[in-house]
Amino acid sequence: MYVNMQPFLFHSPTKILIGPDTALSIAEIISELNAKTPLIITDSNLRKAGIVEGIISAIKQANLPIHIFDQVPPDSDLESVEKAVQIAKQNHCDIIIAIGGGSVIDTAKVANIGISLSANALDYEGVNTITCKLMPLIAIPTTAGTGSEVSAVAVIKDKKQKSKLLFGSPFLFPDIAILDPQLLISLPPKLTAACGLDALTHSIEALSALTANYISDGLSLNSMLLMFKHLLTTIKDGSNIDTRLATLVASTMAGLAFTNAGVGIVHALSHTIGSRYGTHHGLTNAVFLPYGMQFNLDVAKAKYALAWRSLAAQEMEKYLGNESAITKYIKANKSEADEKEAAQHFINIVKIFIQECGISINLKSIGITNLKDEDILELANIASTDPAIMFNPKEASVQEIAKIIREAY
Amino acid sequence: MSIFASSKDLINTLCSLWEAIKTNHEMSKQLIESKLIVQFRYRDPEGLLTVDCSDGNDMKIIVGKTSIKPIIEMSMKADVAHEFWLGKVNMPMAIIMGKVQAKGPVPKALALLPVLKPAFEIYPNIFKQVNKKT
Ligand SMILES: NC(=O)c1ccc[n+]([C@@H]2O[C@H](COP(=O)([O-])OP(=O)(O)OC[C@H]3O[C@@H](n4cnc5c(N)ncnc54)[C@H](O)[C@@H]3O)[C@@H](O)[C@H]2O)c1
Numbered sequence: 010m011y012v013n014m015q016p017f018l019f020h021s022p023t024k025i026l027i028g029p030d031t032a033l034s035i036a037e038i039i040s041e042l043n044a045k046t047p048l049i050i051t052d053s054n055l056r057k058a059g060i061v062e063g064i065i066s067a068i069k070q071a072n073l074p075i076h077i078f079d080q081v082p083p084d085s086d087l088e089s090v091e092k093a094v095q096i097a098k099q100n101h102c103d104i105i106i107a108i109g110g111g112s113v114i115d116t117a118k119v120a121n122i123g124i125s126l127s128a129n130a131l132d133y134e135g136v137n138t139i140t141c142k143l144m145p146l147i148a149i150p151t152t153a154g155t156g157s158e159v160s161a162v163a164v165i166k167d168k169k170q171k172s173k174l175l176f177g178s179p180f181l182f183p184d185i186a187i188l189d190p191q192l193l194i195s196l197p198p199k200l201t202a203a204c205g206l207d208a209l210t211h212s213i214e215a216l217s218a219l220t221a222n223y224i225s226d227g228l229s230l231n232s233m234l235l236m237f238k239h240l241l242t243t244i245k246d247g248s249n250i251d252t253r254l255a256t257l258v259a260s261t262m263a264g265l266a267f268t269n270a271g272v273g274i275v276h277a278l279s280h281t282i283g284s285r286y287g288t289h290h291g292l293t294n295a296v297f298l299p300y301g302m303q304f305n306l307d308v309a310k311a312k313y314a315l316a317w318r319s320l321a322a323q324e325m326e327k328y329l330g331n332e333s334a335i336t337k338y339i340k341a342n343k344s345e346a347d348e349k350e351a352a353q354h355f356i357n358i359v360k361i362f363i364q365e366c367g368i369s370i371n372l373k374s375i376g377i378t379n380l381k382d383e384d385i386l387e388l389a390n391i392a393s394t395d396p397a398i399m400f401n402p403k404e405a406s407v408q409e410i411a412k413i414i415r416e417a418y
Numbered sequence: 419m420s421i422f423a424s425s426k427d428l429i430n431t432l433c434s435l436w437e438a439i440k441t442n443h444e445m446s447k448q449l450i451e452s453k454l455i456v457q458f459r460y461r462d463p464e465g466l467l468t469v470d471c472s473d474g475n476d477m478k479i480i481v482g483k484t485s486i487k488p489i490i491e492m493s494m495k496a497d498v499a500h501e502f503w504l505g506k507v508n509m510p511m512a513i514i515m516g517k518v519q520a521k522g523p524v525p526k527a528l529a530l531l532p533v534l535k536p537a538f539e540i541y542p543n544i545f546k547q548v549n550k551k552t
């Protein structure tokens with residue numbers, strides 16, 4: 010129970026369409042939004058893999074013109090945003106359809122600022138700076154992780170300034186999100202794992218965030234349970250539509266939770282390391298997650314205990330089998346523990362889960378070697394002012410953040 | 419009804435606060451080192467205040483319109499600013515609720531928060547002094 014809870018706002022204006030082949034109803038959705046000239050934003054890998062083609066032909070069949078920008082790089086940048094803006098302006102596009110992972114969706118969100126406000130998107134860097142509705146945006150995720158399809162934020166690199174730009178505004182929520190698991194079948198196991206663990210980090214950080222609330226908690230807990238039940242199967246068999254759908258919905262639920270409750274220290278560290286070393290966002294989160302949780306344990310123990318008890322109440326063997334390390338750990342530790350012990354069990358099981366997903370929880374394993382103490386302090390300094398850290402339930406000094414980096418190294 | 423009776427009271431209060439911050443060696447040193455230009459835009463009642471540390475030597479406090487381009491712009495209701503300087507604003511909540519707008523590089527704005535914390539202690543007196551005169 011929350012005691013003396015401050016008033017809170019739960020904002021979730023995105024209409025969400027869910028199910029196999031739902032992306033093929035794109036033409037109807039465009040017409041519902043009274044638009045006629047779509048701009049598709051995607052990346053070249055997805056194009057090559059043929060993921061976008063079904064959607065393109067559905068639009069063509071409805072006799073709508075199509076303009077495409079398919080050059081979004083991973084961790085997109087301002088240059089890509091500008092190119093997308095140019096294409097939209099030249100062709101008088103009146104709706105954006107983003108088909109891809111977080112990099113594509115974030116590019117579409119920031120391009121939408123440039124297109125709709127006829128402005129340099131950079132002038133809207135920051136939070137709550139946009140004051141009017143933008144052009145409609147349909148987000149069709151091809152990864153299950155970022156939750157960007159239902160979030161009010163976008164992060165874009167400024168290569169010239171070597172920095173990451175944050176945009177946060179209720180006007181950045183996509184109008185419609187289409188969760189079509191067919192589009193994720195080709196997502197390789199490693200990315201499936203890394204993205205799934207990004208979503209798990211969203212749910213765990215949102216659950217323990219300073220601004221967590223009853224609604225976000227419900228979404229966080231259910232998202233976490235779905236990931237524990239279905240991510241490992243999805244990594245092993247990417248063509249299983251049922252588990253693809255479950256993990257995709259889980260990632261959207263975690264997106265709804267964190268966009269309303271915030272994230273925390275793990276994301277602050279992951280943004281800092283990702284920006285410096287170009288490591289994948291979800292993978293970097295996975296490495297830091299157990300260490301960040303351990304740091305937060307004393308203030309987050311009630312929430313972690315709640316998560317452990319929810320997990321321990323599930324019949325995990327039904328989903329993972331009796332021989333799974335997850336099932337075994339839960340069976341061995343299920344008997345009622347006090348809050349602190351239950352919370353520690355949750356951190357332990359998260360650690361086991363990440364390892365079962367094939368990820369080693371140290372920075373060296375993701376290619377970060379040769380970290381000297383002065384590098385660690387510099388990184389800790391940067392992480393200490395990352396916007397994500399504002400929502401962490403426990404204040405962290407630069408020295409404490411540096412300690413977490415040392416532990417994760 | 420705002421805690422400030424007029425724009426004049428708002429500006430007088432915040433100018434006095436910033437003058438006090440300027441004379442506090444610990445705070446002003448770190449602000450000047452940041453070389454930031456921060457503009458505060460208030461509404462209900464209105465007020466515009468720019469703190470310019472860009473030359474790395476001095477801190478200039480400018481009231482009203484200026485041609486100086488800020489690096490960070492913070493906009494909020496005057497009452498939210500009052501609560502902030504009392505140390506009572508839950509910043510993440512204020513951002514989620516849309517009560518505070520921060521334009522520009524948010525990490526730079528966040529880096530200032532711990533620097534300005536000692537000002538929370540001097541603000542109540544400054545507020546009392548300025549607002550009893552009017
Ligand atoms: N806005 C938000 O709310 C939010 C939240 C978290 C992360 N992010 C951002 O999202 C980005 C990461 O996004 P991501 O993890 O989705 O990865 P991504 O979009 O960077 O894609 C990673 C790679 O996966 C490939 N890929 C994507 N879908 C595929 C599919 N179905 N089949 C085969 N290959 C596929 C892409 O082509 C790309 O090469 C980061 O920039 C991060 O900052 C945004």
Ligand SMILES: [Fe+2]
Nearest residue numbers: 155207211290
């Ligand atoms: Fe994330």
